Amino acid sequence: MARQKMQIKIMQNVLAANDSKAAELRDLLQRKNIFMLNLISSPGSGKTTLLEKTIPLLQDKFKVAIIEGDVETDRDAQRLEQFKVPVALINTSGACHLESVSIEKAFTSLDLDNLDLIIVENVGNLVCPAEFDIGEDAKIALLSTPEGDDKVIKYPLLFREATLAILNKIDLLEHANFDMQAFYADLQKINASLDVIEMSCKNNVGLDLWINWVEKKILLKIAH
Amino acid sequence: MARQKMQIKIMQNVLAANDSKAAELRDLLQRKNIFMLNLISSPGSGKTTLLEKTIPLLQDKFKVAIIEGDVETDRDAQRLEQFKVPVALINTSGACHLESVSIEKAFTSLDLDNLDLIIVENVGNLVCPAEFDIGEDAKIALLSTPEGDDKVIKYPLLFREATLAILNKIDLLEHANFDMQAFYADLQKINASLDVIEMSCKNNVGLDLWINWVEKKILLKIAH
Numbered sequence: 001m002a003r004q005k006m007q008i009k010i011m012q013n014v015l016a017a018n019d020s021k022a023a024e025l026r027d028l029l030q031r032k033n034i035f036m037l038n039l040i041s042s043p044g045s046g047k048t049t050l051l052e053k054t055i056p057l058l059q060d061k062f063k064v065a066i067i068e069g070d071v072e073t074d075r076d077a078q079r080l081e082q083f084k085v086p087v088a089l090i091n092t093s094g095a096c097h098l099e100s101v102s103i104e105k106a107f108t109s110l111d112l113d114n115l116d117l118i119i120v121e122n123v124g125n126l127v128c129p130a131e132f133d134i135g136e137d138a139k140i141a142l143l144s145t146p147e148g149d150d151k152v153i154k155y156p157l158l159f160r161e162a163t164l165a166i167l168n169k170i171d172l173l174e175h176a177n178f179d180m181q182a183f184y185a186d187l188q189k190i191n192a193s194l195d196v197i198e199m200s201c202k203n204n205v206g207l208d209l210w211i212n213w214v215e216k217k218i219l220l221k222i223a224h
Numbered sequence: 225m226a227r228q229k230m231q232i233k234i235m236q237n238v239l240a241a242n243d244s245k246a247a248e249l250r251d252l253l254q255r256k257n258i259f260m261l262n263l264i265s266s267p268g269s270g271k272t273t274l275l276e277k278t279i280p281l282l283q284d285k286f287k288v289a290i291i292e293g294d295v296e297t298d299r300d301a302q303r304l305e306q307f308k309v310p311v312a313l314i315n316t317s318g319a320c321h322l323e324s325v326s327i328e329k330a331f332t333s334l335d336l337d338n339l340d341l342i343i344v345e346n347v348g349n350l351v352c353p354a355e356f357d358i359g360e361d362a363k364i365a366l367l368s369t370p371e372g373d374d375k376v377i378k379y380p381l382l383f384r385e386a387t388l389a390i391l392n393k394i395d396l397l398e399h400a401n402f403d404m405q406a407f408y409a410d411l412q413k414i415n416a417s418l419d420v421i422e423m424s425c426k427n428n429v430g431l432d433l434w435i436n437w438v439e440k441k442i443l444l445k446i447a448h
Contacts, residue, residue, distance in 0.1 A: 004325075010234060043266045043350050043379065044371025049401075071351060073378055094381070096320055096351035124378075125349050126267050127295060127320035146370035146396065147268025154297050154348075155267065157318070172370065172399055177273075177426075202401075 018132055021100035025135030028112070035218045036118040038134055040158055041142035042151075043124030046168045048076045049201045050142065050210075051121060055083045057211045062116040062218060067106045069098040069123045076121060086110055097128035100135055117218055126151065130158035137221065138163035145169045145176040152186040159187065164195045164213060171200040242356055245324035249359030252336070259442045260342040262358055264382055265366035266375075267348030270392045272300045273425045274366065274434075275345060279307045281435050286340040286442060291330045293322040293347045300345060310334055321352035324359055341442055350375065354382035361445065362387035369393045369400040376410040383411065388419045388437060395424040 029036055039047050051066060058064055065086040068077040077089040088106035090098060098120065110118070120136065122129040130139070141162035143151050146169060152159050159165060165187065173180070187194055197213065199206030253260055263271050275290060282288050289310040292301040301313040312330035314322060322344065334342070344360065346353040354363070365386035367375055370393060376383050383389060389411065397404070411418055421437065423430030 007238065014231070042268060042348070042371075043375055044368075071379060075374055075378055094351070094355065096349060123351065124266070125320060125351060127318070127347065127349060131318065144268075144370065146368065146393065147266075150299055151267055154299055155295060169370065172396065175396055175399060 015131065018099050018101070021104060022133035022135040025100055025103055025107070026137075028107075029118075029135060029137070032112045032115070033222050034112060034115050034118055035221045036120065036136045037214070038120045038122060038129075038136035038139045039142060040122045040126070040129045040139055040162075041124060041144075042126055042147055045124075045142045045144040045147065046201050047121050047124070047142055048079050050166070050168070050199075051080060051119060052083075053201050053204070053207055054119070054211070054214070055080070055085055057207065058117065058214065059083065059085055061215070063114055064117045064119070065110050065115050067098075067103065067110075067118060067120040069102070069121055071095075071123060086115075092123055096123055096125045097132050098122050098134055099132050103134045116222065117214070126155040126158055130155070130161050138217065141165045143167055145173050145178040148177055149179045149183040149186070152183060152190055156190045159190045159194065162191070162194060164197065166197050166199050166206075166210065168199045168201055170198050170205065171203050239355065242324050245328060246357035246359040249324055249327055249331070250361075252331075253342075253359060253361070256336045256339070257446050258336060258339050258342055259445045260344065260360045261438070262344045262346060262353075262360035262363045263366060264346045264350070264353045264363055264386075265348060265368075266350055266371055269348075269366045269368040269371065270425050271345050271348070271366055272303050274390070274392070274423075275304060275343060276307075277425050277428070277431055278343070278435065278438070279304070279309055281431065282341065282438065283307065283309055285439070287338055288341045288343070289334050289339050291322075291327065291334075291342060291344040293326070293345055295319075295347060310339075316347055320347055320349045321356050322346050322358055323356050327358045340446065341438070350379040350382055354379070354385050362441065365389045367391055369397050369402040372401055373403045373407040373410070376407060376414055380414045383414045383418065386415070386418060388421065390421050390423050390430075390434065392423045392425055394422050394429065395427050 067088045069090045088109045090102045139162045197209045291312045293314045312333045314326045363386045421433045
């Protein structure tokens, strides 16, 4: 029990240090007029595919950069190389989430005087990425229909913390064990004000709504 | 940098304490002639569905218990209530993985003198559950086709540590972005001796192979 208490104390210190650094980063982004999104999902929900679809639709209007969080490979970063936008790769060396110190380090390889939007692809995990503030303006919770409708209630922190939920792979809805009514009923309980976009990245469904959402948020921050 | 070094040191201590407790549990299971599996996957790959299909096929031959790891709900434990086997629920209070101390605690609610098989459903996460030994005889890595074929190379530790990989939802193969050749090529690189079962829990495909695998392992341990 003493060990458990010590671990909780250590975890509280880690979170407090993380939050304090995140607040610094948020101030910096405010001064530099950059909007930053933190994209969180299970492995394989379609985060990188969403980025592949998003970058070409935004890069003519805005100066975009990506921060790629991955446990140990550069597979996702490689997939984004074709777009000629700055991609900063963070290998977490086994850690299951990004922390604000990693983002600070990634910033050193980006030209912050020449950016409007940074999208951070967090490590594929619904638990810890929701706990660690990285200085973002908004967390995006991405869920895909084959994962099942119970993820909102099973991983509520993410859906409480998120500003937008994207339900991806709706093209697989008829094959998946996913009850749309149960999904929305759970969201109503956990976070009634959460925006939701139903999407099929594969079939370009819902991408227009997403691009519109991002553009509005960027303009709102820049105008502010 | 000093803080990072301190965190690494703390993490090493946590892992060492966990491993030492796991070794104790492994000895205990050996003495009690119980075979224990540690089921690991992303959220929504089908761990609980696999248990729903598995329990009825084993419970006539073996005395089975389940340990359910969940971040904060009892949703999965509820789904297993119908089977009348002992289910011990561990809520991790936000933690993204099970540790051996949690398993030790769960053991106190199980009758270890009256069991042949314990299946542990770990928290849905491909990262940390692979790092924490819980005293199991074997880790099972469950992956589903909609998650994509790149998960083996992106989360290699799990596939290195696993004794068996189950590729679930092969009924969705034609709709998923999953290259079977790439999947097997990556497995060959990461863990060439890993057993693989292709499965569709939904359509009862591959369940016979899985049940056969489990039965053989139990008998091997009991006979030993």
